[in-house]
Amino acid sequence: MKFLCDQMLGTLAKWMRIYGLDTFFAEGEIDDSKLIDICNKENRVMVTRDKNLISRAKRENIETIEIKTTDIDEQIMKVIKGIKIESKLILSRCILCNSLVEEVKKEKIKGKIPKKSYENNKEFWYCKKCDKIYWKGSHFENMIDKINQIKKSIEAS
Numbered sequence: 001m002k003f004l005c006d007q008m009l010g011t012l013a014k015w016m017r018i019y020g021l022d023t024f025f026a027e028g029e030i031d032d033s034k035l036i037d038i039c040n041k042e043n044r045v046m047v048t049r050d051k052n053l054i055s056r057a058k059r060e061n062i063e064t065i066e067i068k069t070t071d072i073d074e075q076i077m078k079v080i081k082g083i084k085i086e087s088k089l090i091l092s093r094c095i096l097c098n099s100l101v102e103e104v105k106k107e108k109i110k111g112k113i114p115k116k117s118y119e120n121n122k123e124f125w126y127c128k129k130c131d132k133i134y135w136k137g138s139h140f141e142n143m144i145d146k147i148n149q150i151k152k153s154i155e156a157s
Helices: 007-018 032-042 051-059 072-080 115-120 138-156
Strands: 002-005 022-025 044-048 064-066 102-104 124-126 133-135
Touching: 002 007, 002 032, 007 022, 007 044, 007 072, 032 044, 032 051, 044 051, 051 064, 072 138
Parallel strands: 002 022, 002 044, 044 064
Antiparallel strands: 102 124, 124 133
């Protein structure tokens, strides 16, 4: 399942990528017609808060998810509830460009990240498209904590 988040949902798009969901983020001023074309051509689900865009997308038989809240946790729950999230896909995408990341040997990234992060970690992931390097630092732990909290909230609802 692939998604498109409009320009109002940048934070949600990043979190969807953290969950491993293929998520196109419509950054900047992109005409609604172009967004609908992208969804049609790439078979993407439209995720938006824009009621007019939802109406247009539905007329084009595009599956939509309407986001009604500004609370990021509630937005994430709205999208992932009912979707089987494979744990192996979590943190498999670059949160900046949506490309898949791949594990890279520690030696290959020496000098490209802060020295302390290099010394304190053994596993690293690399995005070939945007040259971003990831590792299991404090941000990683915070993301995993949030994922677990949201999972518990979904199970409790």
